[in-house]
Amino acid sequence: MKRHYGRKLISCVAVAAGLSMVAVSTEAYAATLRLAWSQDATGLDPHKQTAFSSIRLLELIYEPLVRLDSNLQIVPAIAESWQFSPDGKELTFKLNPNAKFQNGAAVTSADVKASFQRILDQATGAAARANFLSIASIDTPDATTVVFHLSQPDVPILTSMTSLNAAIVPASEITAGSIGTKAIGSGPFKLDNWVPNSKEVLSANKAWAGGTVGVDGIDVSVLPDETAILASLRTGQIDFALLNDPLVATLVPKEPKLQLTRTPVLSYNVLQLNPSRKPMDQLAVRQAISCAIDRQDVLDTAALGEGKVTGPLTMPLYQTDPSQLFCYKRDVEKAKKLMADAGFANGFTATVIAATGEPPTATAEAQVIQSQLAEIGIKLDIKVMELNVYVDAWLKGNFDMAVALNGGSADPYSMYNRYWTKAGNLQKVANYIDDTLDGQMQKGRVETDPAKRKVIFADFEKHMAEVSPWIWLYTSYGYTAEQKNVQGFVPTPTGSLFGLSKVSIK
Structure with a gap:
């Protein structure tokens, strides 16, 4: 991979007799960040992508109206300001007049309207569609003003708009049908080249309204083996790496030339059951599975204890003590009784799917769970799939059980309504809903009092x-490793790599 440098000559001395030049001091500044990760994007359409590997790439190229900072506070992105009406049924944005797409066109209110119309169109298959169903209409009084008219007050909609899945794309590209075939956003980097499962080449967007990008570009290598990534860091072949495997990440601090950034994240490791399939359609069977699983053992064995056992809510503001939740203390005898009550005293056979590399602990988690469920008679067959095959099966709900790593959010409604409301666009993945869940989600959506929402x-x-319907296991950490001359990266609990926009190499 080619390495680019800019050189600064501080002083030189002319030796008259020999007319030679002697450099007294030279400082070299690398202009291109060499980055490696183990999983590549599965697609380029920001509205459809659910894989973390896709999101990590596309959030460098596309921008939403607003984003979350490292403290989970909502801050400007394409929009420079926003305001709810007193009744909560209008949300008005003022766009940054300097915002431009990477094709040179200004980002206008027409692009915002077209983007959300695309998200709301069921035919699009947008991942976050359910987050925006309160949008009744969108007005564009001028090129930099967008007014969302809501059918009801919707407290979490602003948080939902911070997601990459709510990215603003050019209206012209929607009309041309080219979304997903090329990547044209307004973010800090442009995608110059993508060789799937091999590399990406990004260059700095000099016209980015968010400020000056700290490097001239990013050369990304896809190295499926994270031990190979660590080896490349050791030898100085790469500058920055995204790590997912705690087994590898915990080795980084032992390297004198490297530094590890370790940040608690909102995403969660989970065993998803499919309650539309027998015998998981029976409450007692699902509860038996929950009681039979030792979550701490899964965490300790698969992830070296790098994380903590969690309930469904992982955001600090709403987190509760998991020990207060049903069967979070393993109880095999209770699990056996529940199985017998359901008519499965002798157990049953099921298949659990897991993806290669996302997370890298998935197979190990499946193996621990397989061993634990065997104690109550459940024979679990493990089917490991390539990530793109897994994602396809997962989106179709084509599994008995699935080991998954799912994204979190700063707000519970934004995090879960697509699964656990009757109108949720990922109901096919969850395959479970009841009136209580749907009602609680709707109450939380409109309630403005923070204490009552909690x-x-x-x-x-x-x-x-x-x-x-699912068995929540644990939350872990987001890891990045970098050479010590890489400075300025700020991680976030969402796992975003957007902080690369401000990185410099000294």
Whole structure:
């Protein structure tokens, strides 16, 4: 991979007799960041992507109206300001007049309107569609003003708009049908070249309204083996790496030339059951599975204890003590009784799917769970799939059980409504809903009092654990490793790599 440098000559001395030049001091500044990660993007359409590997790439290219900072506060992106009406049924944005797409066109209110119309169109298959169903209409009084008219007050909609899945794309590209075939956003980097499962070449967007990008570009290498990534860091072949495997990440601090950034994240490791399939359609069977799993053992064995056992809510503001939730203390005898009550005293056979590399602990988690469920008679067959095959099966709900790593959010409604409301666009993935869950989500959506919202979602979390459509396991950490001359990267609890926009190499 080619390495680019800019050189600064501080002083030189002319030796008259020999007419030679002697450099007294030279400082070299690398202009291109060499980055490596183990999983490549599965597609370029920001509205459809659910894989973390896709999101990590596309959030460098596309921008939403607003974003979350490292403290989970909403800050400007394409929009420079926003305001709710007193009744909560209008949300008005003022766009940054300097915002431009990477094709040179200004980002206008027409692009915002077209983007959200595309997200709301069921035919698009947008991942976050359910977050925006309160949008009744969109007005564009001028090129830099967008007014969202809502059918009801929608407290979490602003948080939902911070997601890459709510990125603003050019209206012209929507009309041309080219979204997903090329990547044209307004973010800090442009995608110059993509060789799937091999490399990406990005260059700095000199016209980025968010400020000056700290490097001239990023050369990304896809190295499926994270031990190979660590070896490349050791030898100085790469500058920065995204690591997912705690087994590798915990080795980084032992390297004198490297530094590890370790940040608690909102995403969660989970065993997803499919309650539309027998015998997971029976509450007692799902509860038995929950009671039979030792979550701490899964965490300790698969991830070296790098994380903490969690309930459904992982955001600090709403988190509760998991020990207060149904069967979070392993109880094999109770699990066996529940199985017998459901008519499965002798157990049953099921298949669990897991993806290669996302997370890298998935197979190990499946193996620990396989061993634990064997104690109550459940024979679990493990099917490991390539990530793109796994994502396709997952989106179709084509599994008995699935080991998954799912994204988090700063707000419970934004995090879960696509799964646990009757209108949720990922209901096919969840395959479970009841009136209680749907009602709690709707109450939390319109309630403006923070204390009352906390009570609503505490009840939601308790009910979710009791009905056990999924078995929440643990939250872990986001890891990046970099050479010590890489400076300025700020991680976030969402796992975003957007902070690369401000990185410099000294």
